Amino acid sequence: MTRWLIPALLLVLALVSTASLLAGTIWLGPDEIVAGLSDPAPNLTAMLVSEIRLPRLILAILIGAILGLSGAVLQGLLRNPLAEPGLLGVSGGAALGAVIAIYFGFSATFILASPIFALIGGFITAGAALMLSRGGGTLSLILAGSAVSSIAFSLVVLALNLAPNPYAAYEIMTWLMGSLADRSWDHVQLGAPFILIGGFLLLFTGRSLDGLALGEAQAESLGINVGRTRMLALFGTALGVGGATAVSGAIGFVGLVAPHVIRPLVGHRPGGTLVPAAIAGAVLVVTADIATRIIRIGPPINLGVFISVVGTPFFLWLVLHVRKQTA
Amino acid sequence: MSALTLETVTLRRGPRRVLDDVSVTFAAGRLTAVIGPNGAGKSTMLTVAAGLLSPDSGTVRLGEDLLTALPKQQLAVRRAYLPQRAQVEWPISVERVVALGLLPQLPAFGGLPDAFRPAIDVALDACDLQELRDRKATTLSGGELARAMLARAIVGDPELLIVDEPTADLDPRHGIDAARRLRARADAGRTVIVAIHDLDLALRFADDIVAIRDGKLLAAGSVADVMTEPMLAELFDVRARIIRDADGAAIRFLE
Numbered sequence: 404m405t406r407w408l409i410p411a412l413l414l415v416l417a418l419v420s421t422a423s424l425l426a427g428t429i430w431l432g433p434d435e436i437v438a439g440l441s442d443p444a445p446n447l448t449a450m451l452v453s454e455i456r457l458p459r460l461i462l463a464i465l466i467g468a469i470l471g472l473s474g475a476v477l478q479g480l481l482r483n484p485l486a487e488p489g490l491l492g493v494s495g496g497a498a499l500g501a502v503i504a505i506y507f508g509f510s511a512t513f514i515l516a517s518p519i520f521a522l523i524g525g526f527i528t529a530g531a532a533l534m535l536s537r538g539g540g541t542l543s544l545i546l547a548g549s550a551v552s553s554i555a556f557s558l559v560v561l562a563l564n565l566a567p568n569p570y571a572a573y574e575i576m577t578w579l580m581g582s583l584a585d586r587s588w589d590h591v592q593l594g595a596p597f598i599l600i601g602g603f604l605l606l607f608t609g610r611s612l613d614g615l616a617l618g619e620a621q622a623e624s625l626g627i628n629v630g631r632t633r634m635l636a637l638f639g640t641a642l643g644v645g646g647a648t649a650v651s652g653a654i655g656f657v658g659l660v661a662p663h664v665i666r667p668l669v670g671h672r673p674g675g676t677l678v679p680a681a682i683a684g685a686v687l688v689v690t691a692d693i694a695t696r697i698i699r700i701g702p703p704i705n706l707g708v709f710i711s712v713v714g715t716p717f718f719l720w721l722v723l724h725v726r727k728q729t730a
Numbered sequence: 731m732s733a734l735t736l737e738t739v740t741l742r743r744g745p746r747r748v749l750d751d752v753s754v755t756f757a758a759g760r761l762t763a764v765i766g767p768n769g770a771g772k773s774t775m776l777t778v779a780a781g782l783l784s785p786d787s788g789t790v791r792l793g794e795d796l797l798t799a800l801p802k803q804q805l806a807v808r809r810a811y812l813p814q815r816a817q818v819e820w821p822i823s824v825e826r827v828v829a830l831g832l833l834p835q836l837p838a839f840g841g842l843p844d845a846f847r848p849a850i851d852v853a854l855d856a857c858d859l860q861e862l863r864d865r866k867a868t869t870l871s872g873g874e875l876a877r878a879m880l881a882r883a884i885v886g887d888p889e890l891l892i893v894d895e896p897t898a899d900l901d902p903r904h905g906i907d908a909a910r911r912l913r914a915r916a917d918a919g920r921t922v923i924v925a926i927h928d929l930d931l932a933l934r935f936a937d938d939i940v941a942i943r944d945g946k947l948l949a950a951g952s953v954a955d956v957m958t959e960p961m962l963a964e965l966f967d968v969r970a971r972i973i974r975d976a977d978g979a980a981i982r983f984l985e
Contacts, residue, residue: 482819614833616820617882620813623782626806626834671820671866 471684474658479612479673492528495555497648500524518649525645581707601643609674656714732793739788806834873904
């Protein structure tokens with residue numbers, strides 16, 4: 404079972420990725436794509452695929468993967484099935500950074516201003532959470548993270564309240580809803596390095612997370628540096644999720660859901676969930692992105708909103724399920 | 731096999747000396763029980779002995795090697811440590827929990843190499859866990875979990891085994907079984923240190939006793955030398971009587 408899990412997930416990812424290139428307002432057949440791309444003369448099909456759908460697909464894969472991976476790492480680190488990247492304030496800080504860029508009009512003059520500000524914001528809040536929890540254990544990290552996160556979101560709401568004009572408010576709202584619409588190769592270039600480096604760091608925590616299943620005292624006795632593992636997890640999450648949130652806006656639930664779907668399939672071993680959870684996260688985001696393109700009830704549904712609407716019932720189920728397990 | 735030696739170890743927590751100038755040797759091939767009243771510093775002594783806490787002054791040596799100078803990974807291979815009420819946080823199978831004891835020996839990435847499987851089987855056998863090997867650790871009873879944790883600790887065959895309260899929360903049958911398994915480790919030549927509240931079990935199964943009170947070493951030596959009525963009275967502030975009959979010795983505390 405475990406041996407076939409990763410190949411099976413990769414196969415599913417390949418299938419939904421192909422579908423993602425075909426689906427949309429203009430439906431393409433595989434033969435049309437091949438014909439369009441092999442035609443040396445510039446044509447609409449080739450441009451649609453290589454300039455619009457491909458960067459969007461790559462972003463969806465990268466963002467889904469880093470969200471799933473960081474969720475798996477944080478749940479293992481904090482030994483809490485409800486942990487997710489938003490808990491450490493990375494998403495809140497990134498949202499605040501982007502809102503500042505929009506609010507003060509930087510984003511109107513420079514298109515990549517909001518992602519860059521988001522990246523900086525995510526770093527500042529994650530750093531603040533880490534500083535506040537220094538010396539304390541896991542619980543103080545959770546508390547510091549949620550405190551910093553609340554502060555960031557309250558400032559976001561304040562910006563909405565004080566927005567200089569309805570357009571700024573609308574832009575902030577749209578950003579908070581998370582979307583992959585109209586993203587280009589520029590966004591890939593901005594987000595990908597951070598996501599890849601963050602993901603690379605996170606993958607190094609696998610073995611320590613296995614040891615942490617026995618609690619911190621036993622993990623230390625097994626030669627695991629718990630403090631360094633915590634740093635690696637936080638820094639990797641800040642880089643990766645900061646980069647992801649910077650280009651897509653806030654997308655929740657993927658980091659929570661993906662590890663949960665995977666965990667029973669790998670015998671609940673925390674280190675074993677990392678890679679499969681990353682692929683599952685990518686599958687989730689690519690699939691949701693296709694759904695937002697083909698579901699048409701009035702104006703287009705934003706990706707973050709769609710995932711929240713589908714993810715919330717799951718979250719409720721999770722809370723009930725966890726309660727049953729611990730009761 | 732190597733003994734563990736604490737030399738003039740002092741550990742402060744705020745103004746309080748949790749361990750105060752303690753010098754003691756835990757001999758190889760012997761089961762040493764650390765006894766003392768609540769808050770005497772037993773658990774602290776064990777964490778220092780395990781190298782998880784560095785003393786403010788004094789040294790801890792495993793054989794000839796200073797614990798602080800040993801690389802973490804190497805120390806993790808040579809000694810195993812079980813804290814009080816050790817838990818497993820995820821519903822992992824018993825077999826995998828035991829395999830976690832091999833973590834320091836494993837390569838950084840990839841699964842469990844086949845070469846390690848016999849060691850896991852030996853540990854499962856030693857702790858009567860063969861029938862439970864596929865059970866989830868979170869569904870085990872207290873006694874079963876204690877067995878799984880001990881198997882996790884001994885799977886790498888460490889030369890030093892340190893266990894904090896191995897018999898707490900266990901019924902008499904499981905308590906005796908646990909003590910017997912620790913005894914077997916000592917008989918196999920390993921250094922075994924346990925902190926224990928059940929003095930009758932200590933009397934029956936230990937070779938040596940280390941008695942501490944208020945962070946100070948009160949007495950250390952063989953069971954016969956240390957487990958005396960005056961020493962117990964001084965250690966616990968209660969009158970004690972040691973009753974011997976055909977079945978062995980037992981301790982009764984009086985007002």
